[in-house]
Amino acid sequence: MNPGNNEASHRCGSVAVVGRPNVGKSTLVNALVGAKVSIVSNRPQTTRHRLLGIATVPGGQMLLVDTPGLHRQEGRFKASAMSRVMNRTARGAVEDVDAAVLVVEAGRWDEEDSHAFKVLSDAGIPVVLVVNKVDRLKDKSTLLPFLAEVSKDRQFAAVHPVSALKRKGLEALVADVLALLPEAPPVYDEDEITDRSQRFLAGELVREQLMRQLGDELPYATTVEIERFAEDGALLRIGAVIWVEREGQKPIVIGKAGARLREIGSKARQQMERLFGRKVFLETWVRVREGWSDDEAALKAFGYGQE
Structure with a gap:
């Protein structure tokens, strides 16, 4: 065609x-x-x-x-x-x-x-x-x-x-x-692939690893907030907070001697570098916000439903 x-x-x-x-x-x-x-x-x-x-x-x-x-x-x-x-x-x-x-x-x-x-x-x-x-x-x-x-x-x-x-x-x-689409000129340049920011995509890539690695244990109890997203020359410095709903869920995300959190961060960083085409320094932290997934105010604060 x-x-x-x-x-x-x-x-x-x-x-x-x-x-x-x-x-x-x-x-x-x-x-x-x-x-x-x-x-x-x-x-x-x-x-x-x-x-x-x-x-x-x-x-x-x-x-x-x-x-x-x-x-x-x-x-x-x-x-x-x-x-x-x-x-x-x-x-x-x-x-x-x-x-x-x-x-x-x-x-x-x-x-x-x-x-x-x-x-x-x-x-x-x-x-x-x-x-x-x-x-x-x-x-x-x-x-x-x-x-x-x-x-x-x-x-x-x-x-x-x-x-x-x-x-x-x-x-x-x-x-x-x-x-099925109307005759019209393109809305975006040919090299654009999404309307979302790199900051948003970085948070999603961390959350993807959470879903993949913790799906059996914490399938829906985690979300990610990017606290820092800064360019440092050719390097991107990204700080990501992983939110859980209960204190007892933190060690599940962190893993023995921090091994699971390091694995989540490593794989997310590799995906970011592939998508963004540059080196990434990624730091991750795990924090608790009680019952966030059933709290509409918390969901709004984390950016859900804001489209």
């Missing part, structure tokens, strides 16, 4: 990337952008903020709005203020967009997927269905019947089976999404 360079044929618009938790929305956004702008783990609630990934492709620019997973207010998420804020953020992402991508997992459609589809249907925007993780299907012969079943009685602008992790099936997806 190469419409040429004349401005009238260039397409640009916003696309909400929506789905239940843990279906690969952030992996898809990163694959389309061609860089890591959204953190990824195998835990629900990894994405907590609305984040814009900018995918500049031949003939167009897609402004991909990565969102927290949509979920119904019940079960394990029922009483959480964090859950309410994330749901508001995800629902807000479908306002004033040109199109939406509904991401589901190959071979699985449940009530959470139906809920996400209803939110998009109610918004009255064209929806492209992305069936992700097709590479994990053990029996590939089940894919076509699954696609037929989920498309029955549901209106989709297009349906695309993909593997976001392996970047398979994305070219055809991009072509169909671009076709």
Whole structure:
């Protein structure tokens, strides 16, 4: 697809990337952008903020709005203020967009997927269905019947089976999404990949390591605040505070003789250097703020729900 360079044929618009938790929305956004702008783990609630990934492709620019997973207010998420804020953020992402991508997992459609589809249907925007993780299907012969079943009685602008992790099936997806966007010049320069600051991304990269390394022990009890972000010549000096909810959680994050905290910091620093293209000196501390994840004032102070 190469419409040429004349401005009238260039397409640009916003696309909400929506789905239940843990279906690969952030992996898809990163694959389309061609860089890591959204953190990824195998835990629900990894994405907590609305984040814009900018995918500049031949003939167009897609402004991909990565969102927290949509979920119904019940079960394990029922009483959480964090859950309410994330749901508001995800629902807000479908306002004033040109199109939406509904991401589901190959071979699985449940009530959470139906809920996400209803939110998009109610918004009255064209929806492209992305069936992700097709590479994990053990029996590939089940894919076509699954696609037929989920498309029955549901209106989709297009349906695309993909593997976001392996970047398979994305070219055809991009072509169909671009076709839904208005003719308009690009909003961002070609080398821009997100609207978020490096300071914000640094905090997210620390939190990614917390989700990956502490998922079994403290899946949702941690958040990160960047206290210092300063340039020192070619070096970035970053100070990150890891907040937990109870005093007894501090030693879990710190680990024996500080080993786990060092590992979290080391891996986060490596990711920062890769993303920012420069050396990083990262310091981390662990502090307690009682019950922060169920306190809307605390969530606001940590930047949640401010999009």
